[in-house]
Amino acid sequence: MASKATISMLMVGRTGSGKSTSGNMILQKEAFDTSPEFCSITQECSLQSDTILGMIVQVMDTPGLFDTGKSHEEVGLRIVQCVINMHPGPDVILYVIRIGEKYTAQDFAAYRRFKMLLGSSVTRHMMVLFTGGDKLRKTGTTIEQFVKHVPDNLHTVLRECGGECIVLNNELTFANGQTQVANLLGKVQELRRMNDYRPYTCYSYGRVAKTLEEVEAVRREVRRKLGEVEEQEARATQYWQEREAQFKQMLDRLTLTQGVYDKRMTDFAKQMEEEKQKRLDAWLLKKEQEERALEARKKEEERRLLEKKREHDRRLRWEREEHERQIRNEQERQRRIQEEERKRQRTILAAEAEERRRSLAERERELEREREAVERRLAEEQRASMQQTLRTVVMVGRVIFDVSRIALRLMR
Numbered sequence: 464m465a466s467k468a469t470i471s472m473l474m475v476g477r478t479g480s481g482k483s484t485s486g487n488m489i490l491q492k493e494a495f496d497t498s499p500e501f502c503s504i505t506q507e508c509s510l511q512s513d514t515i516l517g518m519i520v521q522v523m524d525t526p527g528l529f530d531t532g533k534s535h536e537e538v539g540l541r542i543v544q545c546v547i548n549m550h551p552g553p554d555v556i557l558y559v560i561r562i563g564e565k566y567t568a569q570d571f572a573a574y575r576r577f578k579m580l581l582g583s584s585v586t587r588h589m590m591v592l593f594t595g596g597d598k599l600r601k602t603g604t605t606i607e608q609f610v611k612h613v614p615d616n617l618h619t620v621l622r623e624c625g626g627e628c629i630v631l632n633n634e635l636t637f638a639n640g641q642t643q644v645a646n647l648l649g650k651v652q653e654l655r656r657m658n659d660y661r662p663y664t665c666y667s668y669g670r671v672a673k674t675l676e677e678v679e680a681v682r683r684e685v686r687r688k689l690g691e692v693e694e695q696e697a698r699a700t701q702y703w704q705e706r707e708a709q710f711k712q713m714l715d716r717l718t719l720t721q722g723v724y725d726k727r728m729t730d731f732a733k734q735m736e737e738e739k740q741k742r743l744d745a746w747l748l749k750k751e752q753e754e755r756a757l758e759a760r761k762k763e764e765e766r767r768l769l770e771k772k773r774e775h776d777r778r779l780r781w782e783r784e785e786h787e788r789q790i791r792n793e794q795e796r797q798r799r800i801q802e803e804e805r806k807r808q809r810t811i812l813a814a815e816a817e818e819r820r821r822s823l824a825e826r827e828r829e830l831e832r833e834r835e836a837v838e839r840r841l842a843e844e845q846r847a848s849m850q851q852t853l854r855t856v857v858m859v860g861r862v863i864f865d866v867s868r869i870a871l872r873l874m875r
């Protein structure tokens with residue numbers, strides 16, 4: 464669902480009705496090119512936006528509705544593409560009608576074609592926007608008084624578009640027109656609220672046509688729908704003409720007076736018009752029901768797809784969690800293996816250290832033994848040398864003694 468703070472509007476209506484000028488008034492700037500009176504200027508759809516009264520307002524301007532030099536199919540295709548380009552769709556479609564210009568049968572036919580192209584449910588998002596509010600002011604007429612005197616077909620349009628309408632005086636400056644823009648935005652917001660803030664979505668044409676084949680598919684659908692409307696209108700006209708001819712024949716046969724004939728003719732024409740309208744209404748109602756059914760089917764399909772997607776997401780989430788759990792388990796297992804490996808390494812190192820310590824102690828003991836053996840040998844050698852010295856001293860003493868004794872003897 465689009466943001467409540469963003470409003471997207473689609474302007475449609477006959478050439479010169481004031482779509483671009485109204486778009487400029489709404490956006491409070493010269494966003495779109497406007498045309499001099501009765502000259503078709505807007506050839507392509509164009510989207511402009513700005514922040515107005517704290518809301519982001521997007522306005523899509525369109526070429527004149529089925530009344531320019533272009534073929535109905537071309538204009539229809541452009542409008543349909545405009546709508547599908549406004550993904551997810553416009554919140555409101557402003558059907559612009561100029562006050563002071565006759566609302567003709569062609570205008571009504573164009574409105575019906577538009578409805579047929581986009582589906583009858585489009586009227587739930589449509590509002591009539593009357594331009595030329597300055598004319599009402601000049602004549603001192605209120606919009607309610609004006610609406611009372613519009614032709615029947617325009618009454619039908621107003622009824623189908625919810626009975627609410629908006630008036631703009633585009634002769635005002637942007638600054639002076641702020642109040643009427645605020646009023647317009649208020650009514651648009653009210654309509655959005657009634658539609659639960661859901662924009663109009665063009666189910667029949669699917670997503671935005673990008674490739675030539677997709678554009679061609681949209682064109683075919685537009686052609687088919689326009690063909691249906693034209694066929695229906697032709698059938699209605701033919702039926703009416705036949706009935707009129709029958710009636711004329713009947714009247715001829717009855718040879719009624721001119722006055723009675725005229726009155727009956729007028730009544731009959733009115734009756735025929737009503738009947739034609741009724742048949743068209745019934746046909747449109749049937750189409751509307753078909754559209755609704757199609758829309759409901761599409762919604763159901765969307766809901767099913769959404770459900771499937773949710774299910775898929777749930778499964779993915781579960782699989783991801785499962786995968787993460789497995790990763791965690793694997794990490795835990797690795798950690799344990801590493802821990803055990805570290806322990807094993809520590810035990811091996813400790814055993815090696817103990818072994819080395821033992822061999823060092825052994826070596827120390829050996830050295831100690833060797834040292835003691837050396838000391839013993841040294842001590843023995845020392846003793847032997849001392850004994851030798853003593854023997855030598857004794858011998859020398861004896862020699863001295865013997866010499867002394869000999870010397871004494873000699874002296875005696």
Ligand SMILES: Nc1nc2c(ncn2[C@@H]2O[C@H](COP(=O)(O)OP(=O)(O)OP(=O)(O)O)[C@@H](O)[C@H]2O)c(=O)[nH]1
Pocket residue numbers: 476477478479480481482483484485496497498499500501502503504505506525526527594595596597631632633634
């Ligand atoms: N007096 C008066 N003139 C208006 C008003 N709104 C629009 N116009 C005039 O109507 C003429 C046509 O207006 P545009 O906005 O170009 O009409 P359009 O519907 O965009 O026409 P296309 O682009 O040809 O389809 C311009 O000269 C406008 O000045 C209004 O409220 N009052």
Ligand SMILES: [Mg+2]
Pocket residue numbers: 482483484495496497498504505524525
């Ligand atoms: Mg224009």
